[in-house]
Amino acid sequence: MNQVTLTAEAFSKATRDAAAFGRGNLEAVAQSTQAYVQATQELSRQALALAQELNTQAIESAKALVGAKSLKEAVDIQTQFARTAFERAASEGSRLQQAALQGIERAFAPLTQRATAVAPQTTHPLAA
Numbered sequence: 001m002n003q004v005t006l007t008a009e010a011f012s013k014a015t016r017d018a019a020a021f022g023r024g025n026l027e028a029v030a031q032s033t034q035a036y037v038q039a040t041q042e043l044s045r046q047a048l049a050l051a052q053e054l055n056t057q058a059i060e061s062a063k064a065l066v067g068a069k070s071l072k073e074a075v076d077i078q079t080q081f082a083r084t085a086f087e088r089a090a091s092e093g094s095r096l097q098q099a100a101l102q103g104i105e106r107a108f109a110p111l112t113q114r115a116t117a118v119a120p121q122t123t124h125p126l127a128a
Contacts, residue, residue, distance in 0.1 A: 021118065021121070024114060024117075024118070025114060025118075027114075028110040028111050028113070028114035029110075029111070032107050032108065032109075032110045032111050035103070035106040035107040035110065036107035038103075038106075039099075039100075039104070039106055039107060040103065042099065043100055043103060046096055046099060047096060050089075050092045050096070053088070054088065054089065057081070057085060058081070061077060061078070061080075061081035064077045064081075065077050065078065
């Protein structure tokens with residue numbers, strides 16, 4: 001084979017390898033984006049459900065306050081509502097935080113896998 005043919009074949013292989021490398025990167029980004037969107041939607045659903053539950057609890061508490069027979073009873077109702085709402089928000093906040101962290105891990109997993117898979121390819125020196 002002459003030098004022109006060898007050079008053309010090497011260039012063609014390098015082009016195919018670069019295209020495959022780029023395609024793999026785009027696939028990893030697409031998978032990561034999909035996981036991020038799914039995690040965000042799920043987290044939004046959970047946060048909305050919590051907000052609705054806290055709103056329902058507030059309405060029930062307001063109804064109970066209207067029916068209070070004394071100031072002490074009203075204070076007790078309000079204190080119980082505040083305590084319950086705070087405890088619920090704190091516990092659900094921790095759960096939402098954990099769900100967010102898991103979503104981030106799932107979103108970064110394809111990128112991490114891709115980086116791990118291509119790391120050996122990036123350490124080879126270029127042919128002279």
